[in-house]
Amino acid sequence: MHNQAIQVRGLQKSYKQLQVLKGVDLEVARGSIFALLGSNGAGKTTVIKILTTLLRQDGGTAAVNGFDVAAKPESVRQSISLTGQFAAVDEILTGRENLLLIARLRHLNNPRQVADELLSRFGLSDAANRRVSTYSGGMRRRLDIAMSLVGAPPIIFLDEPTTGLDPEARIEVWKTVKALAANGTTVFLTTQYLEEAEQLADQIAILHEGKIIASGTLAELKTLFPPATVEYVEKQPTLEDIFLAIIGKKEGK
Structure with a gap:
């Protein structure tokens, strides 16, 4: 039980007449990267908002770091950090000032040391004294993630961390996310990019x-796909193929 960073059972949420979540179950192991994959409007941000205590569910339960999100929101907030699709950085300040x-704000004893360590860890030391308005998209997103790690x-939670970034910047952010998990941080990310889930996620x-229409490791999801037609080379299905095949099955009913 305690090796689960996040446990969700039967989560439901409606906005007026529209039911967005119809009973979502998921578990995220500590120190893993978990990707919630879905097209736009599938309810990914709603799941994140409930898990980060920004929104109350209508039904079901969710626990984060062992704390019930509805009963102990303060304890949940102390356990987590959230990086949204739109960077919360202040353009006028430098990277270090941010x-x-x-x-x-987090009342840390050694703010300067914390700032310098994070700048160095995210490859931003050289740009530390430049205004963020001069940063590239990838640098800005790295700073955004660095800011969410203050206080360890x-x-x-990363809500679509690479939406709007060019391919080079996306790869930069992927490296950052992999390094987070390697350091023992549990990462819950949402994405609509299949290759992002494929690149990063353990689950x-x-x-x-x-x-949730399917979940598992990439290898497990591949077994849901019809076997490859054996031509000269056996082609491994991509996550895209799996996604379409599963949705096709659902809609073919």
Whole structure:
């Protein structure tokens, strides 16, 4: 039980007449990278908002770091950090000033040391004294993730961390996310990019029309796919093929 960073059972949420989550179940192991994959409007952000205590569910339960999100929201907030699709960085400040600001808000004893360590860890030391308005998209997103790690939360949520980035910047962010997990941080990310889930995640869950329609490791998801037609080379199915095949099965009913 305690090796689960996140446990979700039967999660439901409606906005007025529209039921967005229709009973979502998922588990995320500590220190792993978990990708919630789904098309736009599938309810991925709603799941993150419930898990990060920004929104209350209508039904079902969710526990983060062992704390029930509805009963102990304060304890959940102390366990997590959230990086949204839109960077929360202040353009006018430098990279270092942004980090110092957060470190002071979190009442850390050694804000300067924390800022410098994170700048170095995210390859931003050379740009530390430049205004963020001069940063590239990838640098800005790296700074955003660095800011969410001030105070070393055990669980970090990344809502579509690479939306709007060019391919080079995406690869940069992927490296950062892999390094987080290698350091023992649990990473829960949402994405609509199949190759992002394929690149990063230990576990993938596919959210479609308010339900998880498949979940497992990439290898496990590949077994759901019809066997490859043996030509000269056996072609491994991509996650894209799997996604379409599973959705096709659902819709073919």
